[in-house]
Amino acid sequence: MNKIQTLLLLIAVIPSCFSQNDTSTPYSLFGLGVENKTATGGLTGLGNTGISQNNPGEINLINPASLGNIEQKTFLYEFGINGVYSTLETSNVSDNTYDFNMSHAVMAFPITKNVGMSFGLLPYTKVGYDIDIENPIEGSTDIYISRITGSGGLNKFYLSSGVQVFNKLSFGVDLAYLFGSINQETNLYYDSFVNITDVNYYHGFKLKTGVQYNLVKSDNKEITLGAILELPANLGGDQVSDSYKTSLGGTKVIMDDNVESDLEDFELPLTLGVGLTTKLNNNLTTSFDFTKLYWDNTNQVQNSESYNNQDIYAFGAEYLPSDKNKYWSFVKYRFGLNYNTGFLNISNQKIDSYFASIGLGLPLSNRSTLNLSYSYGREGSTSNSLVQENFHKITLNLSFIGSWFNQRKYD
Amino acid sequence: MRLFLISSLSLLFMFSCSEEVNNYPVGTDFIDNDINIVIVDTFSVKAFTFKIDSLVTSSTSRMLLGNLKDEYFGDLNAQTYFQVNNSNFSISSDAVYDSIGLVLNYDTYYYGDTLQPQTYKVHRVLEYFEPEEDVDFYNTSKLKYDEEALGEVTFTPRPNSATDSIYISLNTVIGEEIFNKIRDNEINNTDDFIRYFYGLTVIPDATTNSHVLGFNFKSYSDLNENSSMRIFYTEDNGDSSEDNDQVLDFFIPDASKQFNAISTNLDNTIISSLSGTEVNISSEDTDQLIFAQAGTGISARIEMPTIKDLKALSQESTSLNAELTFKPLKGSYDATKPLKESLVVYVVDSKNRIVSQLTDLDSNASYAVLNQDNSEFDENTYYSIDMSGFVELILNSEFDLDYAIMIQFEDYDTVVDTLIIDNRDEDNDNIKLSVTYLNY
Numbered sequence: 001m002n003k004i005q006t007l008l009l010l011i012a013v014i015p016s017c018f019s020q021n022d023t024s025t026p027y028s029l030f031g032l033g034v035e036n037k038t039a040t041g042g043l044t045g046l047g048n049t050g051i052s053q054n055n056p057g058e059i060n061l062i063n064p065a066s067l068g069n070i071e072q073k074t075f076l077y078e079f080g081i082n083g084v085y086s087t088l089e090t091s092n093v094s095d096n097t098y099d100f101n102m103s104h105a106v107m108a109f110p111i112t113k114n115v116g117m118s119f120g121l122l123p124y125t126k127v128g129y130d131i132d133i134e135n136p137i138e139g140s141t142d143i144y145i146s147r148i149t150g151s152g153g154l155n156k157f158y159l160s161s162g163v164q165v166f167n168k169l170s171f172g173v174d175l176a177y178l179f180g181s182i183n184q185e186t187n188l189y190y191d192s193f194v195n196i197t198d199v200n201y202y203h204g205f206k207l208k209t210g211v212q213y214n215l216v217k218s219d220n221k222e223i224t225l226g227a228i229l230e231l232p233a234n235l236g237g238d239q240v241s242d243s244y245k246t247s248l249g250g251t252k253v254i255m256d257d258n259v260e261s262d263l264e265d266f267e268l269p270l271t272l273g274v275g276l277t278t279k280l281n282n283n284l285t286t287s288f289d290f291t292k293l294y295w296d297n298t299n300q301v302q303n304s305e306s307y308n309n310q311d312i313y314a315f316g317a318e319y320l321p322s323d324k325n326k327y328w329s330f331v332k333y334r335f336g337l338n339y340n341t342g343f344l345n346i347s348n349q350k351i352d353s354y355f356a357s358i359g360l361g362l363p364l365s366n367r368s369t370l371n372l373s374y375s376y377g378r379e380g381s382t383s384n385s386l387v388q389e390n391f392h393k394i395t396l397n398l399s400f401i402g403s404w405f406n407q408r409k410y411d
Numbered sequence: 412m413r414l415f416l417i418s419s420l421s422l423l424f425m426f427s428c429s430e431e432v433n434n435y436p437v438g439t440d441f442i443d444n445d446i447n448i449v450i451v452d453t454f455s456v457k458a459f460t461f462k463i464d465s466l467v468t469s470s471t472s473r474m475l476l477g478n479l480k481d482e483y484f485g486d487l488n489a490q491t492y493f494q495v496n497n498s499n500f501s502i503s504s505d506a507v508y509d510s511i512g513l514v515l516n517y518d519t520y521y522y523g524d525t526l527q528p529q530t531y532k533v534h535r536v537l538e539y540f541e542p543e544e545d546v547d548f549y550n551t552s553k554l555k556y557d558e559e560a561l562g563e564v565t566f567t568p569r570p571n572s573a574t575d576s577i578y579i580s581l582n583t584v585i586g587e588e589i590f591n592k593i594r595d596n597e598i599n600n601t602d603d604f605i606r607y608f609y610g611l612t613v614i615p616d617a618t619t620n621s622h623v624l625g626f627n628f629k630s631y632s633d634l635n636e637n638s639s640m641r642i643f644y645t646e647d648n649g650d651s652s653e654d655n656d657q658v659l660d661f662f663i664p665d666a667s668k669q670f671n672a673i674s675t676n677l678d679n680t681i682i683s684s685l686s687g688t689e690v691n692i693s694s695e696d697t698d699q700l701i702f703a704q705a706g707t708g709i710s711a712r713i714e715m716p717t718i719k720d721l722k723a724l725s726q727e728s729t730s731l732n733a734e735l736t737f738k739p740l741k742g743s744y745d746a747t748k749p750l751k752e753s754l755v756v757y758v759v760d761s762k763n764r765i766v767s768q769l770t771d772l773d774s775n776a777s778y779a780v781l782n783q784d785n786s787e788f789d790e791n792t793y794y795s796i797d798m799s800g801f802v803e804l805i806l807n808s809e810f811d812l813d814y815a816i817m818i819q820f821e822d823y824d825t826v827v828d829t830l831i832i833d834n835r836d837e838d839n840d841n842i843k844l845s846v847t848y849l850n851y
Binding site (some may be wrong): 144251 | 450847
């Protein structure tokens with residue numbers, strides 16, 4: 001099969017898959033929604049570390065410099081799906097929800113020796129909430145209930161390239177185009193039924209650069225340093241509003257019909273990240289990442305919430321048994337921890353999160369690998385009448401290594 | 412590999428959906444909700460009384476007869492005109508004339524004190540039975556009639572029985588003249604007859620305060636439950652065992668050949684200036700009362716000039732509901748003058764021209780609907796009108812519409828009922844408009 005056709009098919013099909021995605025967290029109300037935190041390869045099992053990792057057979061979206069290390073005459077592609085089961089609770093209610101999503105579809109291939117390239121499509125953020133609010137009616141003792149439903153999210157198409165400048169040093173650039181829509185629908189009933197739908201379209205480019213440096217490289221010991229820099233980006237927004245009311249007798253009256261207006265740009269912050277990966281011996285590799293997002297420097301109007309600088313700490317350890325005779329000896333065993341301060345501050349409460357993960361890298365053949373991970377984590381807090389989400393997440397990433405330059409005789 | 416790709420893609424399709432999003436009470440505190448609903452009932456309401464110049468009163472199929480005297484509405488006199496005719500003009504030459512009379516058959520409508528006696532006088536119309544212009548007669552229309560009455564009756568009505576009727580003996584000379592002309596073949600067909608006998612008018616005595624009654628009629632010969640002029644005669648058919656009495660029935664040939672002239676004298680009432688040139692009388696000049704009377708065209712007009720100010724509140728807003736309430740003046744209604752269950756409401760322009768009947772958002776006619784309180788103090792008897800269509804009309808118009816509403820009786824061309832609307836602020840009895848309004 002022509003691989004170009006496969007790519008085109010994927011690009012055509014994937015956005016429609018994304019559009020069915022749904023999450024159920026009230027926190028997706030804020031900003032652009034909840035970020036897709038699933039990493040490629042086995043990185044989720046390693047606590048989402050990856051700034052200083054450059055496994056030649058895996059695609060690493062965290063640092064594009066890793067592409068300089070890609071194997072020659074190969075073609076990597078990978079799909080990821082995940083399932084989340086979560087419990088949402090406040091101080092007095094709790095509810096369970098589950099959610100399946102596609103996390104990414106990406107490819108990478110070498111261009112020349114020491115230059116690699118990657119592109120792909122993945123959900124960037126997701127919005128899914130459904131909130132009932134009781135409101136008083138001014139001039140009356142009555143109340144009415146409005147149901148506010150959020151859906152949608154942004155997608156990311158990226159093109160990245162990495163180059164190994166000399167044996168120890170790699171640079172990478174990642175240009176991403178973010179696009180999509182976030183919808184908010186309000187339904188209320190009082191004498192008449194009212195529906196107000198705002199569709200907020202956002203789009204914009206984001207540029208990330210990365211560097212990796214092999215401090216030590218010997219047969220059984222490697223120390224790699226990595227850093228990333230993501231430039232602040234502005235996403236332009238347009239809003240399309242539709243609203244109508246329906247009387248008791250069923251007559252529908254359009255109030256707003258495709259009213260277009262400009263939205264204020266959404267600003268994405270400057271992001272800096274550093275990482276250290278140490279291969280202690282042939283069996284054990286550990287990684288530490290620290291990432292800081294400078295939300296304080298963005299200047300956007302907020303309501304009850306505020307955006308604060310965000311710190312992410314990540315740790316991962318991977319174990320590969322040395323006995324080469326059994327299948328389970330080829331399996332990579334992973335463990336990870338991640339703490340994220342979050343950028344949201346609601347009611348003077350930081351919405352932070354953490355998770356612990358374990359993972360397996362299962363070789364299916366010498367051409368494909370299945371990376372499984374399970375993470376358990378928590379986001380938010382029940383104090384200050386906020387919401388706490390406890391989640392169990394399983395990710396499943398399938399990666400293939402193809403031979404790009406070996407033409408088949410018959411097709 | 413290809414198979415694998417395709418199957419994994421299909422798998423993704425299936426996977427990429429989640430359970431129906433649950434609805435959480437959580438999150439209410441941090442949603443930014445700029446939607447609010449306000450009930451506004453502080454609209455300025457201006458109330459007026461005006462009088463429609465003339466109402467079409469022909470083709471109503473009801474004769475209205477009677478006289479009323481009222482503190483607020485002055486004197487009302489309902490007089491009726493009608494043509495009579497027959498289709499049978501054959502009387503044998505040996506028939507013998509007996510008498511002539513007018514039968515008026517109750518249709519059960521009445522207004523006023525039916526215990527009072529009343530006198531009706533019947534006069535012969537002296538001009539051809541046709542309107543001055545067009546095809547309709549109005550409540551103000553007149554036809555010349557003979558000052559000398561053909562007959563009269565004084566009676567106390569029993570209007571609740573549709574099988575009952577009033578009989579008025581008419582001048583026997585005119586009866587005999589008609590009889591002879593037909594018998595002697597001077598009148599052979601309907602045209603001959605209506606050129607000779609134009610019609611009748613019945614005039615109630617204008618000096619009493621009594622009642623107005625409704626009478627029905629059929630456009631064909633029928634001696635039962637019908638109002639008609641009848642000539643009684645005997646015909647000897649040679650068989651003494653049979654009844655020889657005969658009746659020649661002069662019925663009203665068409666509903667358009669009958670109309671009611673309803674005159675009103677407003678002298679010494681608070682709305683006396685309606686007879687003059689003034690178009691709208693403000694409730695401020697009429698003790699904070701406004702009036703409606705069917706038959707005479709006296710109508711209530713209610714202006715709500717500040718509805719359009721809602722538009723200034725917010726660009727993104729809409730009305731969800733609107734209701735106008737008003738109370739009938741206590742003491743102005745009782746068992747003999749009951750309140751109607753519903754009243755008709757029209758949208759009128761600044762010159763009281765009817766734009767349309769008031770409708771709700773679903774384009775159904777919107778009426779003033781009675782909410783009756785049967786308690787001793789009668790504190791809660793009021794009418795309410797769904798004004799949502801009106802508010803929508805005003806708010807959505809590109810023009811600055813000076814529309815108001817007019818309140819009348821549904822069958823205002825066939826009744827003489829009255830309504831007094833209280834617009835006094837004390838006891839919160841005034842006319843109120845309440846609009847439920849959404850800002851978003």
